[in-house]
Amino acid sequence: MFLVSVGRGVILFLSSIGKLSCFLAESIVVGLMPRYHWKQIGQQAVQIGYFSLPVVGMTALFTGMAMTLQCYTGFSKITAESAIPSVVMIAMTRELGPVLTALMVAGRLGASMTAEIGTMKVTEQIDALTTLSVNSYKYLVFPRILAGTIFLPFLVLIDDIIGILGGYLVGVHYLHFNAANYIHNTISSMSTWDVTSGLIKGAVFGFIVCVMGCYHGYLSNRGAEGVGRATTNSVVSSSIMILLLDCILTFVLF
Amino acid sequence: MPYVIEVENLEHSFGKKPVLRGVSFKIRRGESYVVIGGSGSGKSVLMKCILRLIKPRAGTVKINGQDVSSLSQKAMYSTLLKCGVLYQGGALFDSLNVIDNVSFGLVYGCGMSKKTAYKTAMKNLEAVDLGPEIARVFPAELSGGMKKRVALARAIATNPDIIFFDEPTTGLDPITTGVIDNLIVRCTKEMGISALSITHDVASMKRISDTVGLIHDGKMIWEGSNRDLTTTDDPYVRQFIDGSPIGPFIRS
């Protein structure tokens, strides 16, 4: 009995990986063929790159500030306060920037992609696209994946800057660091690779969020309830994949 | 070739539940064929199998003599351009306004320029008795009857040979139903388009059909002309037309 249920679980897991791969392959292959839906790509780019800015900026600011305060508590015990600027910088650019941005975008955009595509699925709008001779993967999925992969790194960059700025504000105005020293410490410890690796992570996460968002939308069935369930699955699975891949990428990149 | 649609032994099931269990019928060019049957009897699934939106477990579907399962994706898209579909709920694109909805197939399917497509779309809106004032309105702001009309305009925009109507009048008041039926008759009789309609509305069935097929329990159990409807003594057809709760249909 136990073996049967394990076997069934494994088969289910493998078959969903297979389905996801087919979905992805089809979307990318048809998406790359000429006659691009520029308008769709542009709309998605604005959704991801522009309308996510407030959420991402706010998260970054508060995280940067809290991070600096916490570091101070720890580092002042071993009188290593001067390391705070560089620790905050490295934590933001390598880790917190990409991960938090991706998680916020998964909640904000991944969810809305699943809800939108799922609603289109259950109300036969996707069938309507097909019978109007438009490939729905090309029209709906590819623009989202492309925009997500390109614009999430851009959001990560903004996140890095605002996070470090948040750290600076707390460091200088609350903990009374010398402003010039703080800036000097931050800049001198900064390496291009810290930032670049964060941006690479961002691109991977953006890809994941949009793929999972669209894929779960296509899976929805049985009315509004099905769309709700698909949305939850989409956010949960992309969040887990973001954290898992972050771990893997950190091993690979450093 | 005389037949636009030939369906042979179509079978489909979802999981273990069989929905279609060997459906066969043919539609001649210019014919208006109506499929009737109870809710959940697999009428929509049948339509989607014909359009290759669902891959059936068994059986063949031919559109204009071509087996759809053997067509490449590109060839299927050009076949679909010759098919207009009015979906059960209208299936208008929520994010686009009326004129963009109606011109969608022209712009993205046929590759027409936006300007020409808008002109054609305006004519199609006029054909379903809608004025230019609703062109910029979004589907969410339309009433049920208007949605159906816009969806009909979108279905005929690409100048199809065959139109599929999935419950075009369900949920509409009798007058709007009459209007939609007239529009359908206008499409089929005046424009010479072949049609496959799905309905449970007996009055509209009588108005729009040349031939009627009754689907029950996954099979086409009765087929006859419009005139046969009144004379037949088939108990299933009689019960369906009279709407009587007692008869061979078993309600579960």
Ligand SMILES: Nc1ncnc2c1ncn2[C@@H]1O[C@H](COP(=O)(O)OP(=O)(O)O)[C@@H](O)[C@H]1O
């Ligand atoms: N995507 C699906 N997955 C599982 N079952 C489905 C699906 N689509 C339809 N069905 C089932 O198939 C049967 C026929 O559905 P349908 O063709 O929509 O009925 P109707 O004749 O009212 O149009 C129903 O019992 C429905 O539950």
Ligand SMILES: [Mg+2]
């Ligand atoms: Mg139906």
